[in-house]
Amino acid sequence: MNSPDAPKPDETPAASPSADADSDPFRLLTPETLANPYPVYARLREEAPAYFSAGYNGWLITRYDHVAAGFRDPRLSAKRSSAFVTKLPEAVRQKLEPLRRNLASWALLLDPPEHTRIRSLINKAFVPRLVEGLRPRVEALVNELLDAVAPTGQMDVLRDLGDLLPLLVIGEVLGVPVEDRHRLKGWSNALAGFLGAGRPTLEIAGGALSAVAELEDYFRAVIAERRQRPGSDLLSQLLLAEEQGMILGEQELLSTCCMLLFGGHETTKNLIGNGLLALLRHPAEREALRASPALLGPAVEELLRYDSPVQWMSRMVLDDMDIEGVRIPKGDRVFLVLGAANRDPAHFPDPDRLDLRRTDIRHLSFGVGIHYCAGAALARVEGQAAVATFLRRFPEARLSSAPLAWRQSPGVRGLTSIPVELGPDAGAA
Template sequence: MNSPDAPKPDATPAANPAADADLDPFRIRSPETLANPYPVYARLREEAPVYFSAAYNGWLVTRYDHVAAGFRDPRLSAKRSSAFVTKLPEEVKQRLEPLRRNLASWALLLDPPEHTRIRSLINKAFVPRLVEGLRPRVEALVTELLDAAAPAGQMDVLRDLGDLLPLLVIGEMLGVPTEDRHRLKGWSNAIAGFLGSGRPTLEIATTTLGAVVEMEDYFRGVIAVRRQSPGNDLLSQLLLAEEQGMILGEQELLSTCCMLLFGGHETTKNLIGNGLLALLQNPREREALRASPALLGPAVEELLRYDTPVQWMSRVALDDLEIEGVRIAKGDRVFLVLGAANRDPAHFPEPDRLDFRRTDIRHISFGLGVHYCAGAALARVEAQSAISLFLRRFPGAELSPAPVTFRQSPGVRGLVALPVVLGPERASS
């Protein structure tokens, strides 16, 4: 899945809470809002649908129609990697240059025609027909992970299933040896901390820099092996395309590996975690899904709408423009707030209610237009497999008594942990 990105790293210490109150009258950055942003989104949609947030130094766009139009507006550019470091001191810019250079070749952060060239290669591996062929393997991996957790009678669903499944799947797709896949998790989490923070500190940026440098070094080795011994994995396909004249430069190839790792792991992990949490908190819908497996596809779409892992995606205005009569200047940052758009009552009746029988779930959790998430079909297969097999095997699963906490991130919405008491297993048929 696609991911959001954050404003420039903040080289200063954490902001003073009292000062933040002046910068953030809607309390967008408050712990309460980060834990549950939807009431604030509702206020913004009603009172200030195009709102300049001084706290994030950008415009928040929260109504569905405006967000959808923003994804398709060529005046709003996805090419924004330089925004991470533009206003930092020169010596800090130089130190973070490998991070900026890596992000600058992510298809997610490019406009056509550069985006089109790289995306056309990636698309070859994510054709829905080919992804559907992965379903048996994905289901086998889910079964293995549930087998490992079942004897204890309890599990952290995020750690033991949501985190591991997409890591194993994208690791196999990239041809990473099984024994190395634990390394991918740390790298992906570091990027998530940077891209999802909304206001990354210099410390966060420096940690992410270290992860990116390690990732690039690692993938150079994997690429060298694949050049000598091609396999059936995605990386081998990218190298084959290079031989056929559709060339990716070395940095583009390394950046694409990093982007695929992050996109294939972080957002799918949170889709599984957020989705299972919503099911455990809504027993009526959980029982409806268990009673009618045909609801699985619509259920995952509704879960994506209800609590999308990607809350914000940003753009940069290439020209002066207006949205809802509000003037946005050339160079301004615009945050398209997917989480708010997905609960716009103008498109979704009773938007705060989870309802698997909705007939028109046109959520925008995967974006729209040329940047529509390349891995959407894979994310659906993984979420459908994880949710259906978990519910089938543990029909009486319940949340543990401990409070459920979300990470303090405005852009990427995901749990810190999801402890669950599994209850009796259903006998195999």
């Protein structure tokens, strides 16, 4: 449940992506690359493994070893919330200050010791034993969602499963009332539009600003109710920690709720969507998984490697550094491109091939080191439940003839919809 982040939004709305040969020689900004970035990643790994993109105003690091090392390098700081707004006009910065303030307390945008303190509290909810205990409930939710579409013979994998399952699950983890969970989707999507954009416009930033304001108001009310009637959910645990002296300030608590909602929804949604799309496009691999359920765990790891929901994570350079003889100066921004690292042939033979029997899949989709995704185990449970149940119930499912549209977001990789025909024997639970 990691989340990527974006370069600074432009003062004026960005034009449609273009590929000027001089300013964008690798065609990073074209719709074609956003739909399929992997050929461009291959060129970057080979020709320019540390490449400054003027369009994204930062350095793209694309080789596996450099990306993995970057997560652990103390010269690369995760504390980067201010970078979203620092070069904007003063009036715009002031308007976006509530958004910057909220992001400034997200654990994934902090360095130790602030990161350590907040992360230690979050980790209590995601220990393997507790997450594994959620598996029966997650599987039941998958079946309920598929029950709703089975009689129609068709579905949209994102709308009917990928979007809803993570929302319902993270809602239960946080203790959000069932009737409110669909309200959270719009807020999460608005944050995704901002955090995953390559060049966020003022419209996108304004949507994220409104989402944060509404989310904070919403969680203030939920927190007040939990103080009166605590439960077994994560929010109650965070409040209980206050009584034990591990205090989160009000802004830290609100920011943590927003971060967990976004991370628990957006990334897992695209794990499910990208993963099932890959299987629908590779029928031999899909049949191999149906024939051998023991492949499920490694299969989800391969799906994460093959088409990572998070394509990059950014860092701020605290001190001059060199990568492959290229000097990266202090104060610049670096993008650790997970999607490129996960297809580095130095670590993954024949990396552009989907191979569910691949061994030693040490992908970087959940990050590395102290910022390794706290919700990785939960995302895996959800991904495994969604993939296994879909394949079992709809063995003859196929993509519909409708064209697929990728979101124009270089940091968060996912489709706008995945329409599917379920086949003549859309199965019962």
